[in-house]
Amino acid sequence: MSSVPYVATLVAGPQKAALSDGVIARAAQALPGFTRSRWLQRGVAADLFFSGENGRAALQPLADEARIDAIVQPVATRAKRLLVADMDSTLIGQECLDELANFAGVGAYVAAVTERAMRGEIAFEPALRERVALLAGLPESVIDEVLATRIVLTPGARILVRTMRARGGYVAIVSGGFQQFTGAIAQRLDANEHRANRLIIAGGKITGKVADPILGADAKLQALREISARLGLQPAETMAVGDGANDLAMLGAAGLGVAYRAKPAVAAKADARIEHSDLTALLFAQGVSGEDFVRD
Numbered sequence: 001m002s003s004v005p006y007v008a009t010l011v012a013g014p015q016k017a018a019l020s021d022g023v024i025a026r027a028a029q030a031l032p033g034f035t036r037s038r039w040l041q042r043g044v045a046a047d048l049f050f051s052g053e054n055g056r057a058a059l060q061p062l063a064d065e066a067r068i069d070a071i072v073q074p075v076a077t078r079a080k081r082l083l084v085a086d087m088d089s090t091l092i093g094q095e096c097l098d099e100l101a102n103f104a105g106v107g108a109y110v111a112a113v114t115e116r117a118m119r120g121e122i123a124f125e126p127a128l129r130e131r132v133a134l135l136a137g138l139p140e141s142v143i144d145e146v147l148a149t150r151i152v153l154t155p156g157a158r159i160l161v162r163t164m165r166a167r168g169g170y171v172a173i174v175s176g177g178f179q180q181f182t183g184a185i186a187q188r189l190d191a192n193e194h195r196a197n198r199l200i201i202a203g204g205k206i207t208g209k210v211a212d213p214i215l216g217a218d219a220k221l222q223a224l225r226e227i228s229a230r231l232g233l234q235p236a237e238t239m240a241v242g243d244g245a246n247d248l249a250m251l252g253a254a255g256l257g258v259a260y261r262a263k264p265a266v267a268a269k270a271d272a273r274i275e276h277s278d279l280t281a282l283l284f285a286q287g288v289s290g291e292d293f294v295r296d
Helices: 021-030 055-066 096-103 107-118 124-133 141-149 157-166 179-189 217-231 245-253 264-269
Strands: 006-012 036-041 045-050 068-074 082-085 170-178 193-197 199-202 205-210 238-242 256-260 272-274
Touching (some): 068 272, 096 124, 096 141, 141 179, 157 179, 238 245
Antiparallel strands (some): 006 045, 036 045
16 A cells, blocks of 8 residues: 555535535545545535545546546645646637637538547647638637627636636646637736737738647647746646647646546546536645635
């Protein structure tokens, strides 16, 4: 049996059944070397401390049955100083390119290609160029219209970013989408920085082209490494969250890689997956209590 202290954080979804004392008791029985538990927010999130191996595998059947999320990690490195987050379908509930495509009359086709790319079934870069080409001729003003009328922040996103920053953390949005959107979302969330591709605009219209180089999986990984080095951080001090195949390399390199409502291949490979709770689960995972969240 391992002597390394681990923590399993159980988090219930905000619209689901509350996390109960009974579920915590069953989780404690399943965990090898269980020592103690504590509430982070009664009915919502709790920590269970243990010293055995394979805690995630031990808890997953119960988590699936109770429709809760279980995040397992070493206690010593759970607090993070850097969060690198995907934007589309992670920090926001939409895919910005798909929303633009709706204005061009090709929404269904583009959404299908996006789904395949995010599942890793087709290469990201050519799929991006193909979809953007279909936007040629759209007025630039459509970007502002989409931002104003179609884009909604994911529940918990603003609390996550603001609380991370209040605790001295750094938050970067790194997206395979477009700077025209990440800039606006970074401002809404109060993130420290953002990186994304750039739609080329000419004469007030979208040209159907993307500026080189394309920011894909390798660029997301490099961004995590560059920002970590700039801040003088070790990998264990970092967290990344995303949902698509182009996030996998980034998730794998972070101290804690979290798949949020992710495609199956991504959820299977990430350190943790969030299926039921909102993005505040990433704060509970760091041992932050609900009363210490920075709320609007």
